[in-house]
Amino acid sequence: DSGVTQTPKHLITATGQRVTLRCSPRSGDLSVYWYQQSLDQGLQFLIQYYNGEERAKGNILERFSAQQFPDLHSELNLSSLELGDSALYFCASSEDTLLWTDTQYFGPGTRLTVL
Amino acid sequence: AQTVTQSQPEMSVQEAETVTLSCTYDTSENNYYLFWYKQPPSRQMILVIRQEAYKQQNATENRFSVNFQKAAKSFSLKISDSQLGDTAMYFCALRYTGANSKLTFGKGITLSVRP
Numbered sequence: 001d002s003g004v005t006q007t008p009k010h011l012i013t014a015t016g017q018r019v020t021l022r023c024s025p026r027s028g029d030l031s032v033y034w035y036q037q038s039l040d041q042g043l044q045f046l047i048q049y050y051n052g053e054e055r056a057k058g059n060i061l062e063r064f065s066a067q068q069f070p071d072l073h074s075e076l077n078l079s080s081l082e083l084g085d086s087a088l089y090f091c092a093s094s095e096d097t098l099l100w101t102d103t104q105y106f107g108p109g110t111r112l113t114v115l
Numbered sequence: 116a117q118t119v120t121q122s123q124p125e126m127s128v129q130e131a132e133t134v135t136l137s138c139t140y141d142t143s144e145n146n147y148y149l150f151w152y153k154q155p156p157s158r159q160m161i162l163v164i165r166q167e168a169y170k171q172q173n174a175t176e177n178r179f180s181v182n183f184q185k186a187a188k189s190f191s192l193k194i195s196d197s198q199l200g201d202t203a204m205y206f207c208a209l210r211y212t213g214a215n216s217k218l219t220f221g222k223g224i225t226l227s228v229r230p
Contacts, residue, residue: 002159026171033217041207045217088158094216103150104158104210104218 025093138207
């Protein structure tokens with residue numbers, strides 16, 4: 001158990017809908033990262049938040065957005081869902097001291113299926 | 116931009132034997148970290164081992180060790196005394212030490228340990 005929790009474990013929805021994925025980082029970790037794992041794209045970085053602020057953006061679609069709350073949990077919002085958004089979405093967290101040397105620990109993932 | 120290449124899609128090894136998984140990467144940076152993550156059928160991403168690029172000594176964690184060749188940009192994982200529980204997908208990943216600390220993953224290799 002990495003200490004990172006994600007809910008829900010599975011999500012099945014229809015095209016055009018909007019969903020919210022939730023992540024709670026390990027105790028003490030300030031950074032949260034979101035990754036998408038799909039068969040055709042592999043594991044891709046979406047976005048990073050550090051202590052409530054967006055720090056880095058990857059290949060995140062405009063239909064997707066995220067935020068990190070004062071209690072450090074994070075939510076990834078996916079809207080106008082398409083079939084191609086079906087994937088495993090991981091959240092990872094790290095302590096991210098000023099040295100930025102910390103390892104990222106992954107949650108169990110949320111499996112999103114868009115029908 | 117950094118890239119990580121895992122050219123072997125699948126490997127198989129007999130239980131108790133040794134196997135080496137290959138990974139090459141490309142980066143223009145001098146300071147970075149390399150990781151091997153394991154993804155068993157449960158889909159959880161589990162950190163196996165980590166190597167700091169500034170360290171010449173190869174990292175080891177019990178039965179897992181790496182062969183880090185910085186000049187050749189090669190980072191292979193050796194698993195000794197393979198166990199059935201090592202059956203999983205293995206991902207090589209690279210991360211810079213700066214503010215943009217996202218992980219860049221290879222496509223992964225599926226390792227099967229035969230009884």
